[in-house]
Amino acid sequence: MMRFRLTVEYDGRPFQGWQRQGHGRSVQQAIEDALFSICGEKTEVVAAGRTDAGVHGSAMPAHVEIERPFTPFRLMEALNARLKPQPVSILECAEAPGWHARFDCIQRRYIYRIINRRAPLALAAGMAWRVPAPLDADAMHAAAQRLVGRHDFTTFRSAQCQANSPLRTLDRLDVRREGDELLVFAAARSFLHHQVRSMVGCLKLVGQGKWSSDDLAAALAARDRAALGINAPPDGLCFVGASYPDLSVGFTLP
Template identity: 45%
Template sequence: MRIALGIEYDGSAYCGWQHQDHCDAVQTHVEAALSFVADHPIEVVCAGRTDTGVHALNQVVHFDTTAERPLRAWVEGVNTRLPDAIRIHWVKPVAEDFDARFSAVARRYRYVIHNVPTRSALLRQRVTWVREPLDAAAMDKAAQALVGEQDFSSFRAAGCQARHPMREVQRVHVHRQGNMVLVDIQANAFLHHMVRNIVGSLLKVGQGERPVEWIAELLAAKDRTQAAETAPAAGLYFVTAVYPPALGIAEREPDCVVWRCA
């Protein structure tokens, strides 16, 4: 049978989602825990890989198994084998043709900026700190130039392995909640470092170093060297993958996360 899971993780201590031989990855721990419960080797497919230090609220994965287990065992049993920074929150049997990656119609990310004069000791690996006051309204206005299917070469990492730079940003919103400035973005797919590169340039607008029109100019330039530096990984959260409603895949809303509780 094929099973889908929703996974939350603090990526601070990991070199991203994908298994790598030279460092500790989230996928390695998830597959080991699932394999123990299933009593046979398990390989998972995720909705969207995350980089070193990036977090996830509802990373969706699927795997195939011949093991017959109560559904709660895939949550409670697996969680007992996982590090404290990784947790399974839901499980759902799915059709054999469901694919966590290819069945998704969009992905959502949130970037969290702690906009205060002094860096927080407690949030240092969960948010990006910016001392200078940010104009969130200007950032939001500038970000609207990103909406639509466009060439995102100016926000593409040099090592990006995607076949082409065209992506469709479906919506983007920058707003302030107290001392937090939040950048929410949804697209059909993302290029490597695309969100962090976008945020790096939006910060220049928010700090008044660049005009609102600059983001549209960067898109038109199709040149990564003209954009700002990549924003830090600590502020980035993979929020969820979006699936057709008929599939019944949960879009988990956590009770308390850093941008609501700080």
Template identity: 45%
Template sequence: MVRIALCLEYCGSGFEGWQTQPHGRTVQDALEPALAAIAGEPVATVCAGRTDTGVHASTQVVHFDTTANRPLSAWVRGVNTHLPAGVVVTWAQEVAEDFHARFSALSRRYRYVLLNRPMRSALLHGRVGWHHAALDVEAMHAACAFLPGIHDFSAFRAAQCQAASPVRDLRVAQVERRGEWILFDFEANAFLHHMIRNLVGALVDIGKGGHSPGWIQELLAMRDRRLAPPTFSPDGLYLAGVHYPDRWNLPDQGRIIAPLFLPGEG
């Protein structure tokens, strides 16, 4: 028995999230039969972070165990021949049996890509968020200063969240404008269900002048999801990095590679 780690890239628009469902329209439901076709046996996978319907990934890490003896290229090129167009394996690496895609991770990094112009994008439909009115990025940047640290994020937690605790260590919260694009970057030890989309919703509300930057600190203190803005669209959200201890020697450590498209950027 060997344990293999894989990295996946996928467009979430064509899937109803990561986790397997009876209807079979998830990333896991696409990946496991493709792996089984190469392994010649059933394969069960574990991912670093379960993404929701419509959420994308440029760096989703997965592990699985198999008795099949295959070259690493088979787990990349071979598996890719059995995958739909919206998902692809980018690398594979054999790891020790104590590696775990979820529990060995030190942190996850997400990027939200928001198009901020009067017209939505037709070419990037489903792959970027959109807000029609001009947003004050300086105000959103000031609000982000209140977010890093160990906090109770109940105000930004979905009602159906199954996490045992709402406390998370948010290490990075950044926002920057690049022309008509606004990029939000977040890194934490782990995230609550809808946490990033709820944070983006609050920051956008601040950016359009609905509240001052300090309001985000008030929301944290009140710990009441009902007082925060609605959950923002999943379209622009990317799982963009998973960081592991150096001893695993995995590729793509610490890199943000989502998205690979920003029209107008050189």
């Protein structure tokens, strides 16, 4: 049995998320089906994260074990050939004995993309959140620092979240403007279900002047989902990288 590390890129729009489920296609199922067609083995593809429906991945680490002998290059080429025309691509493949994509991960990184303009999105439709009202990126960044650190993030977790505890340590939450785009950078060892989207939605209210930094801190302190402002749509969210004790995969936040 050989274990391989995969780095996966995908457009989340056609999928019900990363994880295999009974009510629609998933990224995990697409890769597992491709593997079965290649080697005739039913196997599980384990990823560093479990993105929601419509959320994208530019460098999702995953691992898989198969019995049939392959070189990493041949497996990558075979997978990419069988995954067509689905918007899933294997960027890298390497042998990784004993390595676990999920349990060995010590940091996960996301970028949320907001396009702050009145004109509709043509090229970025489905890949960013268009907010027509002017946003104050500096105010959003300052408010975001109230969420950094270890907190009870009950307000910012989905009602369907299955995590045992709402306590999480947020390493970074930065907001930066680049022209008409606002990029929100989030990094933590782990996130709750909908946590990044919920934080971005509330930061948008701060950017519009509807909330202050104190309002955001009060929502956090409430530990109540009813205190949430809004939940940002999945379109702008992308899993961009992960870190391991001796390895970094994908994009490192600036």
